[in-house]
Amino acid sequence: DIQMTQSPSSLSASVGDRVTITCRASQDIDFYVTWFQQKPGKAPKSLIFAASSLQSGVPSKFSGSGSGTDFSLTISSLQPEDFATYYCQQYHTYPYTFGPGTKVEIK
Amino acid sequence: QVQLLQSGAAVKKPGASVRVSCKASGYTFTSFAFTWVRQAPGQGLEWMGWISAYNGNTNYTLQLQDRVTMTTDTSTHTAYMELRGLRSDDTAVYYCARVQGYGNNWPIDYWGQGTLVTVSS
Numbered sequence: 001d002i003q004m005t006q007s008p009s010s011l012s013a014s015v016g017d018r019v020t021i022t023c024r025a026s027q028d029i030d031f032y033v034t035w036f037q038q039k040p041g042k043a044p045k046s047l048i049f050a051a052s053s054l055q056s057g058v059p060s061k062f063s064g065s066g067s068g069t070d071f072s073l074t075i076s077s078l079q080p081e082d083f084a085t086y087y088c089q090q091y092h093t094y095p096y097t098f099g100p101g102t103k104v105e106i107k
Numbered sequence: 108q109v110q111l112l113q114s115g116a117a118v119k120k121p122g123a124s125v126r127v128s129c130k131a132s133g134y135t136f137t138s139f140a141f142t143w144v145r146q147a148p149g150q151g152l153e154w155m156g157w158i159s160a161y162n163g164n165t166n167y168t169l170q171l172q173d174r175v176t177m178t179t180d181t182s183t184h185t186a187y188m189e190l191r192g193l194r195s196d197d198t199a200v201y202y203c204a205r206v207q208g209y210g211n212n213w214p215i216d217y218w219g220q221g222t223l224v225t226v227s228s
Contacts, residue, residue: 032212032214034214034215036152036215038152043202043218043219043220043221044144044152044202044204044218045218046214046215046216046217046218049207049214049216050214055216056216087151087152089152089154089214089215091212091213091214092212094157094166094168094211095154095156095166095168095169096142096154096157097154098144098151098152098153098154099151100151101151101152
């Protein structure tokens with residue numbers, strides 16, 4: 001199976017900060033990465049697909065980049081509603097594995 | 108608008124089976140696929156498998172392939188996930204999610220609200 005790692009596992013940030021989360025795949029997965037946001041007690045929400053394409057309705061403060069094995073999700077200016085856990089997932093090779101998540105907390 | 112409405116919470120005894128449903132609306136059912144993802148309490152997301160609503164093709168994670176069956180009913184626009192031989196570590200919230208195409212290598216775009224399955228004697 002392809003292993004997905006994320007760093008950091010958690011971070012504390014202030015409203016207005018620029019935040020970047022990284023995701024690394026254990027083998028080349030081209031651009032087949034998607035990112036999700038999950039708030040406590042809620043279903044995940046899809047943010048980014050194909051490494052850098054925004055899902056419909058997702059604000060442009062979210063952006064993604066990367067290809068091959070290294071990927072990142074950036075939130076340009078953190079707002080109160082952005083405090084959540086973020087997951088990456090590869091959809092290159094079955095099983096389509098998830099990263100362990102990065103929890104973004106309020107400083 | 109796309110909606111995925113899942114069945115309600117279930118409590119099952121060890122060894123029993125559970126079937127979770129996911130009723131889709133707002134799009135052409137057979138043009139997409141479904142994936143099922145579970146999340147144990149306080150844990151991350153676990154991919155369980157995938158089913159194409161176009162032709163019924165499936166792909167299951169090895170860890171569950173002997174116990175899980177995913178199906179779709181095109182007449183009712185509903186996807187189903189059945190898990191057999193339940194154990195306590197199957198206690199989790201189970202999510203259905205729509206996949207953006209009906210073949211391989213498509214991402215998830217929409218999620219159901221989740222179904223809590225509790226396995227307890």
